[in-house]
Amino acid sequence: MIHDKKAHKFGMVIDLDKCTGCGSCMVSCMSENNIPFKEDESNKLDTLTWMRVFKLTNGKSFPDTEVAYLPRPCQHCGGWGDHGHSPCVSVCPATATDYGYDTGIVSQIYTRCFGCRYCMGACPYKARYFNWWDPKWPEGMENYLSPNVSPRMRGVVEKCSFCYHRYQLAREKAYAEEREIEEMEYQTACTTACPSGAIIFGDLNNPEHKVTQIVKPDPHPDAMNKHVVGKSRNPYVFRLLERLGTNPKVYYMSEREWVRKAGDNYLEGEWDKKKNHHGSSSSHG
Amino acid sequence: MDSALIPEGVKRCPLPKFLFGLAIVSAVLLWGVYAMFLCWFKGLNQTNMNDYYGFALWIWADLAVIALGGGAFFTGLLKYIFKVDELKNIINFTVIIGFICYSSALLILAIDIGQPLRGWFIFWHANVHSMLTEVAFCLSCYFAVLTIEFIPNILENRQLNKVGFFHHLAHNMHGVMAIFAATGAFLSFFHQGSLGGVAGVLYGRPFAFREGLLIWPWTFFLFTWSAAAFGPCFSLTVTWITEKVTGKKLVSDKTVHLLAKISGWMITTYMVAKIIDTIYWATVTAPSMGFKMSHFYSNNGFYGYWILFAEIILGGLIPGLLLVFKGTRENPTTRLAAIILAGIGVCINRWVMVLQIMAVPVMPFDTWALYIPSWQEVATTILPVAYGIILIALAYRYLPVFPQEVELNTPAKTAAE
Numbered sequence: 101m102i103h104d105k106k107a108h109k110f111g112m113v114i115d116l117d118k119c120t121g122c123g124s125c126m127v128s129c130m131s132e133n134n135i136p137f138k139e140d141e142s143n144k145l146d147t148l149t150w151m152r153v154f155k156l157t158n159g160k161s162f163p164d165t166e167v168a169y170l171p172r173p174c175q176h177c178g179g180w181g182d183h184g185h186s187p188c189v190s191v192c193p194a195t196a197t198d199y200g201y202d203t204g205i206v207s208q209i210y211t212r213c214f215g216c217r218y219c220m221g222a223c224p225y226k227a228r229y230f231n232w233w234d235p236k237w238p239e240g241m242e243n244y245l246s247p248n249v250s251p252r253m254r255g256v257v258e259k260c261s262f263c264y265h266r267y268q269l270a271r272e273k274a275y276a277e278e279r280e281i282e283e284m285e286y287q288t289a290c291t292t293a294c295p296s297g298a299i300i301f302g303d304l305n306n307p308e309h310k311v312t313q314i315v316k317p318d319p320h321p322d323a324m325n326k327h328v329v330g331k332s333r334n335p336y337v338f339r340l341l342e343r344l345g346t347n348p349k350v351y352y353m354s355e356r357e358w359v360r361k362a363g364d365n366y367l368e369g370e371w372d373k374k375k376n377h378h379g380s381s382s383s384h385g
Numbered sequence: 386m387d388s389a390l391i392p393e394g395v396k397r398c399p400l401p402k403f404l405f406g407l408a409i410v411s412a413v414l415l416w417g418v419y420a421m422f423l424c425w426f427k428g429l430n431q432t433n434m435n436d437y438y439g440f441a442l443w444i445w446a447d448l449a450v451i452a453l454g455g456g457a458f459f460t461g462l463l464k465y466i467f468k469v470d471e472l473k474n475i476i477n478f479t480v481i482i483g484f485i486c487y488s489s490a491l492l493i494l495a496i497d498i499g500q501p502l503r504g505w506f507i508f509w510h511a512n513v514h515s516m517l518t519e520v521a522f523c524l525s526c527y528f529a530v531l532t533i534e535f536i537p538n539i540l541e542n543r544q545l546n547k548v549g550f551f552h553h554l555a556h557n558m559h560g561v562m563a564i565f566a567a568t569g570a571f572l573s574f575f576h577q578g579s580l581g582g583v584a585g586v587l588y589g590r591p592f593a594f595r596e597g598l599l600i601w602p603w604t605f606f607l608f609t610w611s612a613a614a615f616g617p618c619f620s621l622t623v624t625w626i627t628e629k630v631t632g633k634k635l636v637s638d639k640t641v642h643l644l645a646k647i648s649g650w651m652i653t654t655y656m657v658a659k660i661i662d663t664i665y666w667a668t669v670t671a672p673s674m675g676f677k678m679s680h681f682y683s684n685n686g687f688y689g690y691w692i693l694f695a696e697i698i699l700g701g702l703i704p705g706l707l708l709v710f711k712g713t714r715e716n717p718t719t720r721l722a723a724i725i726l727a728g729i730g731v732c733i734n735r736w737v738m739v740l741q742i743m744a745v746p747v748m749p750f751d752t753w754a755l756y757i758p759s760w761q762e763v764a765t766t767i768l769p770v771a772y773g774i775i776l777i778a779l780a781y782r783y784l785p786v787f788p789q790e791v792e793l794n795t796p797a798k799t800a801a802e
Contacts (some may be wrong), residue, residue, distance in 0.1 A: 126519040145435035145754065156750050169752070180588065185514065187589035193517035194506040214506045215429070215499020217439030218517050224589035226437060230499065232430040254428045255499025341747060343674050344589055362749050364677030 109204035109304040110262055111292065114171055118298035119153075121169030126151045128293030129173075131244075132263060134251045136235035143223030148229045150174065150260040151290050159359045168359045171299070173290065174227040174260035175340060175348030176206045182329040182347045183319065188219035188228065197257075204304070204349055205262050208216065213256040220257060224341055225348075228259045233309050261375050262301075263288040283309050304330070304349060315351050338363045390544055392785040395794075403782060410774045417768025420761040424496050431761040437754035438743045443497045446766045448580055450486040450493075451524075452608070453728060455616025457483020457531060458566075458573035463647065465566035474640040477622045477786045478627075480534045485776050487528045489769030496765055516582035523576030530569040534562065536641040574609050575754050581608025584738045587636040592681050593742040595666060603662050604738070610658065614651035614729035617644050617725040618704070625721060627781065631796050635787040640716055645724070649708025652727060656701040663697070681745050685753035688741055696737060700730015 118224045129135070129151040141147050151173045154293050158166040170195055179185035184199035186206050196213035199206055220228040234254045237245070245251065248265040252258045274281040283302050291301040302309030304317055315332045322328035327345025331340065337353045338360050386400045397403070424431050434441045460479040463469040495501055507521045540546060540555035578601065584593040585602025595602040621644060628635050667678040682690045707713040707723035714720055744754055758766075780786055 143435075145437050147436075152747075154750055171802075187587065190514045191517065191583075191586065193512055193515040193521060194503075194510040195512040196409070196506075196510070212503075212506060212510055213500070214503035216497070216507075216517060217499070218515070220439035221743060222587050222589055226748075226751070228439075230429070230434075230437050230439060232428065232435075234428070253500075257499075344591070344747075346589055364750055365680075365747075367672055367675060367677060370675065371539065 106305055107202050107204075108306075109349065110172075110267070110286075110301070111176070111204065111304040111311060111315070111351065112262075112288070112299055112301040113311050113351040115298045115300070116168050116170060116352055116354040117356065118296045119171060119294075120296055121153055121167075122295065123153055124288070124293045124295055125171050125290035125299065126153060128289040129260070132246060132249070132289035133261070134245045134249045136233075136237055136251070136273050138233065143258065146230075146232050148258065150227075150229070150258070152227075156362050166356065166358065167358065168354065168362075170352065170362075171290070172225060172227065172340070173288075173350060174206060174262075175225050175346065175350045176204060176260075176262060178204065178329070178347035178349065179299045180327040180345045180347070187222040187224065187346055191218045191222045193218065193292055203264075203267065205264055205267075206259075207261065207264065208257065208259055210250065210252045210258065215255040215257065216373075217257060224344060224346065230257050231255060293302065312353075314353065325371050332368075336360070339362070389785050390542065390783045392543055392783070394791045397782050403778070407775060407778060410771050410778075414768060414771035416777065417764045417771060420764035421496055421768060423761055424706045424765065425501055429497075429499055431759060433756055433759040433762065435754075435756065438740075438756045440739050442758040442766055445491045445732075445736050445739045446769070447490045447497070448739060450769065451490050451580060452576065452612045452615060452731045452735055453488075453619035454483045454486025455573070455577060455612030455706050456618075456620035457486075457534075457616070458527070458569045459613040459616055459651075460620065460644070461534070461566035465563040466570065469643070471640050471643050474789050475620065475624065475636050475644060477538050477784075477788070478624060479617075480538065481777065481780050481786065482533060482620055482773075483685040484528075484531045484535050485769070487524065487531055489772065491528060492769065493505065493765070513617070516579045516586055519579035520576055520583065522758055523572045523579060527569055527572040527576055528569060530565050530572060533558070533565050534569070536617075537562070538780075538784055538786065542783055559682070560802045577609040577612040578605040581605045581738070586789075590742055590745070590747060591653075591671050591676050592745045593738065594670065594674075595662065607655070607659060607662060610651070610655045611731055611734060612706075614648060614655045615695040617648040617710075618652075618727035621645060621648070621720075622728055623777070625724070627777065631781065633790065635790055635793065637789050637793060638715075640789075641720075643689070645708050645714050645720055645793060648707055648727070649714060649723070652701065652705035653709055656697065656705055659701065660697060663693075671778060676775055680759045681741070685744065685755065687755055688744060688753075692733065692737060692741070696730055696733040700726050700733055704730060 112148050126149060132286065133150060135148045138147065151171055154170045154172055156168045156170055177186040179187065179190065184201055186199055189197050189206060191198045193216060194212055194214055196209045197206060197219055198209065212219060215230065217230055220230060231252050231254050235251050248269065251372065266288065270281045270285040288299050291299040299315060300311050302311035304312050304315065306312055314334060315337055316334050317330040322331050328342060329347055331342065332351055336355055339348045339349050339351055340363050343364055352363060390398050411623045432441070456479045460472055460476055464472040464476050495504060498504055507518060511518045537555040537558040545551045546555065581604035582602055585595040585597065585604030587593040595604050597603045598604060621641060624636050643739040671678060682688060682693065705728035707719050746752055
């Protein structure tokens with residue numbers, strides 16, 4: 101059960117060894133969140149892909165080539181020290197993107213965003229997208245739009261919300277029934293759509309939730325980098341660009357060393373040092 | 386035909402010739418206005434910006450014109466607060482240049498935002514943590530100050546000045562101008578700085594991020610310093626262009642040499658600070674995030690070490706030193722080379738701090754993104770240049786902008802000098 105008296109901290113862990121790169125998460129996300137699309141979606145620099153699957157390779161030639169797929173939703177960063185000053189939230193001049201201290205979710209208020217795109221420049225994960233065009237769907241497809249998610253107008257920024265409307269629905273139902281919401285009552289669309297079960301979603305503040313049991317987040321600041329909080333104590337779990345101190349709530353998991361290494365930038369020799377001192381290897385700060 | 390409007394004692398070209406020149410520039414202006422309306426009505430899909438390049442040509446142009454317009458606040462500060470009286474001979478012109486630059490910056494911002502009708506949200510829903518909020522407030526306030534500084538010059542037009550109220554208003558505004566100059570310098574410190582802060586606070590972007598003092602990254606101070614240093618060079622460049630176009634000497638060599646000397650020292654000291662900042666960033670800040678300096682200057686088709694050289698050496702140290710040494714400062718050719726190089730240098734700095742930041746990949750598996758602006762972006766960026774030329778032409782023709790013009794262009798006196 102989700103303990104309502106304590107603030108939630110929703111997050112996910114994605115098992116990259118299970119991900120096949122099928123793209124179901126991307127499709128379900130677009131469908132769930134009323135994301136429009138263009139006639140030609142081949143230019144990935146201006147398409148709306150809240151969830152985007154990156155292809156990673158180990159850089160070796162055949163027969164040693166290995167491939168991994170990395171689904172990248174908004175990382176819902178807690179910012180330096182996990183205080184809620186996410187890279188994007190702290191720069192938005194009109195408070196159009198906000199950090200929910202009760203959920204840990206970074207929201208986007210479409211009707212307040214005036215499209216300056218500073219948040220896009222601030223996000224190192226490139227998880228924010230601008231509506232360059234008016235939203236359009238093929239004829240008849242408007243009938244399939246979700247009534248729970250507002251479509252966005254041209255000229256504003258949008259991004260993954262961890263399917264916040266699903267949280268609202270679950271919370272309202274639980275409130276009406278005078279109970280707390282269950283772990284499986286609030287799951288994101290990508291989580292439920294993943295055929296290989298690679299995405300696990302839940303409350304990182306709840307030790308009963310599977311995501312917390314896998315990640316084992318360290319509540320204390322990292323010894324080598326005071327900005328980093330919530331680092332995983334699982335040696336196979338990592339976060340993207342953890343050294344920047346953005347403190348994402350999306351964790352990744354892989355038994356393959358090269359995949360874990362691809363999650364961050366390292367100077368020569370630093371990775372070996374990190375391998376030998378897991379849990380206290382970051383140096384920034 | 387319009388001789389009654391032209392200041393007394395000066396010569397201007399015939400009206401048809403003036404109107405012909407104005408028509409050519411207006412055609413360019415209309416091209417820009419057309420592109421501007423395309424962006425407003427059809428949206429930013431008219432540009433070549435994309436989700437990797439949320440900030441592009443316009444934001445560079447915005448930062449560049451604000452830096453180049455920095456001559457207004459710094460010259461005002463020197464003239465009215467530090468009582469460098471010699472600068473009275475160029476202060477009107479620096480104010481006009483500043484007015485053009487800042488009004489252009491505001492216009493560019495109005496085109497750049499995705500929802501122009503919501504532009505006021507930046508004031509209404511202000512996020513005090515955002516550097517862009519600080520930019521918006523200080524920029525708007527300083528533009529108001531520049532307008533106040535420009536008004537007395539407008540009221541000194543021969544016909545307007547005949548109206549008693551306008552005459553006294555202009556006179557009294559001149560009397561209290563020190564207060565506005567001080568206000569302008571204060572606001573400029575913060576808006577120039579906050580523009581630097583826009584990039585410096587991006588802790589998710591290792592190419593941009595800088596440590597700093599309290600809430601202000603070092604780029605905050607570097608931007609203010611560079612605007613004060615390079616802005617006067619742009620004022621001198623525009624003065625030189627105006628002199629060449631009109632065929633007249635408009636500002637005395639003594640004033641030009643003084644402003645060039647101040648600018649030279651400001652540029653040189655700024656470059657020392659900039660070099661220290663760059664070395665610290667390259668050896669401490671970026672490596673602490675896992676990046677070697679070479680990451681930012683390799684593996685792409687455009688950004689190499691040449692841009693660092695062009696900014697720091699070619700557009701920084703060289704013009705700075707050329708203006709510091711008396712021989713090169715007072716030689717018209719080397720001085721001209723210096724002020725032009727300085728203008729290019731500060732523009733490269735602003736380019737790097739806007740576009741290169743967007744181009745550099747941060748995730749190890751991501752790639753460099755390069756972009757070429759669309760014609761609509763180019764047209765709207767040229768628009769302020771055309772607008773500036775028109776405003777300078779009108780001001781030069783109808784307002785007493787250069788107090789030394791009569792003196793410097795009277796044959797007897799010129800010969801005596």
